[in-house]
Amino acid sequence: MRHVLWMALFASLTAFVFGVVAKGSDRQRLMYGLKVFAEFMVIAFILGWVLYFLPLR
């Protein structure tokens, strides 16, 4: 669970910066920041489940 929280903190801080430096109106930048955050989280969950089923040992 703690790993997910660190990942969420990382995703939110990165999304903040990406959203602020992006061009466009305030609303467009807010939506972009939220999109970046959602992409980080969704891709991490997908990769997490893919790696869970891979026999790495």
Added chain:
Amino acid sequence: MVAKEINQPTVKAPGRAWLLGFAGWAVPGLGHVLQGKWVRALILGGAVWTMFIVGLVIGGHLFRIGPNDQGFAAVLQLLPMSANFGAGLLYLGCWLTNTGFAEQAQRVTYEYGNTFLLCAGLLNYLAMLDAFDIAAGRKQ
């Protein structure tokens, strides 16, 4: 839209923009503070400072080229070091005080810490360019 931006005549950035860009690199958020962009400064500076401090606290380590790094080993250190260097005086302060360079691979959050520290520097490069663009009049 991108083609329109590329075709715009390039205007030489004033010296003030370079100075503010440098300030933004040296102290995360300062480049925006000096331009009165308080909210941007708070968000960008806050994100970079938080990432850097959290990275150190959870066991990440900073990269540098040490005396033992010769040849290809030195080249391998160069890329993460340049990412860390983006944190400006935060990195230089750690370098001068020899803080945060020891590896703590036994800690569970070691890799998270490394990622936080690397990305703090990289995000500060973005914030620095943002401060430069605003000062040069290329951005609101």
